[in-house]
Amino acid sequence: MSSFALSATGAALDAVETAVPTLVSDRVASRLMAKDATLWGEDAESEASIRLGWIDLFDGSRALIPEILGLRADLQAEGVDRVVLCGMGGSSLAPEVITKEAGVELVVLDATDPQQVRRALEGDLQRTAIVVSSKSGSTVETDSQRRLFEQAFTDAGIDAPSRIVVVTDPGSPLEDASRKAGYRKVFTADPNVGGRYSALTAFGLVPSGLAGADIETLLNDAEDSAEFLGDDAEDNVGLQLGAVLGGTAPLRDKIVFADEDSGLPGFADWAEQLIAESTGKLGTGLLPVVASIDAPELADVAPDVLPVVLAPVDSPAVEGAAVEGTAMNGTRVSVSGTLGSQLFVWEYAVAVAGRLLGINPFDQPDVEAAKKAARGLLDDRPGTAAPAFVDGAVEVRGDADLLGSATTVQAALENLLARLPENGYLAVQAYLDRQGQVELEQVRGPLAEATGRPVTFGWGPRFLHSTGQYHKGGSPVGVYLQLTGTSDDDLSVPGQPFSFGELIAAQAAGDAQVLADHGRPVLRLRLTDRTAGVEQIRAVAGTLAGSGAAWENG
Incomplete structure (x- = not known):
């Protein structure tokens, strides 16, 4: 019996009831488990035909x-x-x-x-x-x-x-x-x-x-779940999860994750890459937002937000597709399961969601652009452009239209947030030390509170291999806050003409360049003193959240 369970309410339950019968009649479950590369359309067939090895990997992995x-x-x-x-x-x-x-x-x-x-x-x-x-x-x-x-x-x-x-x-x-x-x-x-x-x-x-x-138990749990995913049946949890991800109408394309003692720390970060890179293309897709159970996005759920709660295994709140309740404005998805079952069912469900969204879930056409730009900057070594202005421990850069007459970090950030569309999101991109500056993640909540919109937080360059695809290929409704910093103790890369400091600077600059080329607003803040700069950014975010002013989006 599968150790994965799902419950859905509100618009998520409507998606299950609407989309799953069609998925069943189209035999999506049995065709997917049979590696049918035609499931995502003719344009995706050649790529899908060489990307379905995960379906039956168990014997090879166990060996x-x-x-x-x-x-x-x-x-x-x-x-x-x-x-x-x-x-x-x-x-x-x-x-x-x-x-x-x-x-x-x-x-x-x-x-x-x-x-x-x-x-x-x-x-x-x-x-x-x-x-x-x-x-x-x-x-x-x-x-x-x-x-x-x-x-x-x-x-x-x-x-x-x-x-x-x-x-x-x-x-x-x-x-x-x-x-x-x-x-x-x-x-x-x-x-x-x-x-x-x-x-x-x-x-x-x-x-x-x-x-x-214990990788053997991990594989066993995954295979136990896979056993039921080939059933063309309405109680197939993989079809249900695919339906709530890709089948809400209108599409709730901001997937806000909150962990409620699931026992799977970091799972949402893994799911973030799977979802964003698989679906964020052709101007559509799903934006994962890794948050907490008390996140502003879940206190008042916007019509384009889908709350997904990671619940403990055998949680009494997770007992099937249809459960009673009006939590989170009536729309909520709760999932639970062992890690092996969660990994496999989410992979399956994202492939199903790709069919519902009309995209190829196995390519990543926009990831290479930032890599190419970074390589070009490493080769050419252009000098660092002077900042538009300096405020405390922060150098501020951005195009003139974005910065306007701003002379402070707060004013520049207010200008960026004023560009947020009604259905937009803010992406905070920190090209810094994710272990040494972990407190910087605390800006996410206040910025979400200040804007009333979903806010993602990504550490660079790791997010370039994850949400970076969505930023360029997904819905063009994002605004971007890039944070970089000086390094007093750089490291050379043996056998290469660049250092790690030069590499991360090129990656940040290259990504900002590609975002700007796509018409995305980017505010770049460089911390000349990391400790002081982090505190300054946190203070500005707190001030914006506490201002009480309604943000004008659009």
């Missing part, structure tokens, strides 16, 4: 378990029990939630901020192995991290190849280079599984298993 556990035992026998994961997007988000749920330590390095990179590097190298995880084998962040650790191992008198484990697609440049370098172990994953669908492949299992998570 990895003895290799992973054997390697873990060998490393521990050598005194190596600290695992650092160098990976981005789908290569890091799933292992992070798997290990958090298991309560085991995994150092996730999905950053290029020099301070965060240095912190990972300064751990006990004698006890450390790294997992270098990249489907393409050419991800610049991951390659830079590998180079740094390889040099650090060597400098510490450690045989570097013996401490490097690789996960990549077969035939990638990384596979060939790793085998030639004699790295400890090279795992190859099914190339017919996209990165955001790779949680239950080698990309999710290798780092998680090496860190000590």
